[in-house]
């Protein structure tokens with residue numbers, strides 16, 4: 001993918017010199033300092049934003065030629081802040097599947113399957129947003145996108161509100177769906193300890209540029225860990 005989006009206020013590109021491919025079934029992690037452009041990159045992949053320059057391809061076909069409805073069926077984005085929109089947990093889990101016109105029995109099976117994998121208790125089902133902790137809300141948001149069983153899952157900081165054990169459970173579950181359904185997963189995550197055990201490939205964004213695109217085994221994780229939280233770094237300072 002290659003793209004750039006002008007900052008509407010200041011008129012310079014937010015993302016630039018970005019070119020990479022994502023292969024079917026891959027688990028790709030995106031890391032980078034706050035404001036690096038990670039969320040925007042997910043939005044471009046999900047076609048919620050359009051690049052002012054550059055092109056994005058899906059299976060060799062340019063994005064603007066692929067019907068949006070087809071993309072929406074295959075690609076699901078879990079945003080950083082997930083809302084239940086006044087629904088109970090049960091309703092929120094069922095809703096995306098109802099929108100896809102799945103039979104009630106299939107909906108019930110899918111929701112139960114992913115609830116069990118993520119250890120979401122029956123007792124939560126009647127609760128609404130204000131009765132849930134941020135970690136519980138995040139776990140439900142993850143179950144909701146997994147139950148859709150899309151071809152491509154885009155996850156923006158899916159473990160930010162979770163403790164280490166629950167975050168590990170989530171990543172094991174994501175690995176399971178990837179292995180069993182060949183789901184492609186693109187995940188933004190700040191926690192390198194989790195990312196290292198999860199991804200096949202790492203993309204590192206810095207100030208809107210892609211400064212690293214490497215398979216997991218080629219990444220110098222120790223050095224990345226030292227550099228990633230340092231906003232003062234410039235593109236040329238990175239030497240991997």
Ligand SMILES: Nc1ncnc2c1ncn2[C@@H]1O[C@H](COP(=O)(O)OP(=O)(O)OP(=O)(O)O)[C@@H](O)[C@H]1O
Pocket residue numbers: 006007008009014032033034035036037038039040041
């Ligand atoms: N549509 C837009 N118009 C103008 N500026 C935008 C637009 N979308 C994002 N930005 C700006 O682009 C920059 C990158 O934003 P983005 O949310 O992608 O960063 P991020 O790497 O996901 O950050 P964080 O880790 O804090 O979530 C920010 O400075 C943001 O204000």
